[in-house]
Amino acid sequence: MIDRQSIRRSFDEMSAALARRGADVVAPNSPWGRAQALDIKQRELKAEAESLQAERNKVSKLIGQKKGAGEDASAELAAMGNASRQVKEIEAQAKEADAQFSAALLEIPNPLHESVPSGSSEDDNIEIRRWGTPRSDEVPAHWDIGTDLGILDFEAGATLAGSRFTVLKGAAARLERGLMQFMLDTHVDKHGYDEVWVPAIVNRKTMTGTGQLPKFEDDLYKLEGEDAFLIPTAEVPVTNLYQDQILDASSLPRRHCAYTPCFRREAGSAGRDMRGMIRQHQFDKVELVHITTAERALSELEELTAHAEAILQALELPYRMVELCSADIGFSAQKTYDLEVWLPSQQCYREISSCSSFGQFQGRRAGIRYREESDKPQPVATLNGSALAIGRTLVAILENGWQQDGSILIPTALQPYLGGMKSIQSNTLTL
């Protein structure tokens, strides 16, 4: 959420930053347009209500004093009879205007950081660096590799749940579990993160705190009969761990990692990546979350991204890092780096991690603040990134580790997590 006072105090800069990411800053019925009008209306009504309240409080106090002293207060009582009805009416109007104003604010995206490159589509994203040497020989798609080995079963997934669900068997199931352990251990032991384990179902307020709601309800699985949702990412519960809290500046930055399953309806991506495990309704992910100060947000973004990169490097997976341009950046983010892993079957890099700084956008929404000494509390800056999406990591390992004989080489760092397994041979399971 943007700072509500910025509408008045830094209108031009705000408009420009919003326009750069493609938000409508002209139409009166756009969130930005509505926010401007409602800000004025809301403050006018509030001022009126407050002066009426002040008068009411004064007279009520007087009545109390008179009654306490045994004096007659019937004149004041009569006068206040009508006045109080008027107070209530204006109060109700002011409340309504404020609610509409707040609702409009929640639909305004995060103004981009000035360092974000402008662009008109994802093609304008900027490559920052590459790591590793991509193999250029012909490699089958992971769905063929996995099916041949008998460790990925797409038909079973479809039978059990529908499209975009997969059953992992034997070595693949173990690989999924091993990757999760490996990633968590690395972040906790080498990068100093505090591990948490959180609910995969959250309520509406929590979903609103990180920005998934109110705009993106269609992308979420909602529980029937309850105002609760399956999380699309651990970002939601982990960041909201601190909702409505005032943290001591000395306790920042806070860095958490968490494993959770993630659930996405993929409503807007019908037809894309229908084969294989790239785009699933349910997938596993290890997420990194930083809670810090506004000043430190960008340097923390570099660190957080480096922590995600460390996983790819340890797994010997070639990747590149791109900075998202203004057209491709998410609603809540201020600045985003994507990590894209090399998929030899597609001869291209595919997103495997997205690391973002949200500035104070989420801190404001979720009421997460910090205090420096005796200063006034101010919203924290938040960051998060995947490190990594486990399903896509598994895909990358299958394709990058594929050998001509159909077996898969396991990266050395991962072998201890697979009971010492060095390669996946054709499946020997009786599944």
Add this chain to the structure above:
RNA sequence: GGAGAGAUGUCUGAGUGGUUGAAGGAGCACGCCUGGAAAGCGUGUGUAUCUUAACGGGUACCGAGGGUUCGAAUCCCUCUCUCUCCGCCA
């Protein structure tokens, strides 16, 4: 799911419908005292928002939302959460 109890500030803990933003205590900050510390004494110590150059002032907030009333932390209704007991379960 059934029955009961509860939710007040950083914490603890009062609160009779009327100068209560909220007693008392603890904690914290500053000052005095001290060789230094402890103890003691004194002062201060919520959030949001509007307004003001500033000092200051207004308003709202005692789990959330409604209602009664001139006036609600206090009375009524609904909801959420916590605790205890029962039932059911991993």
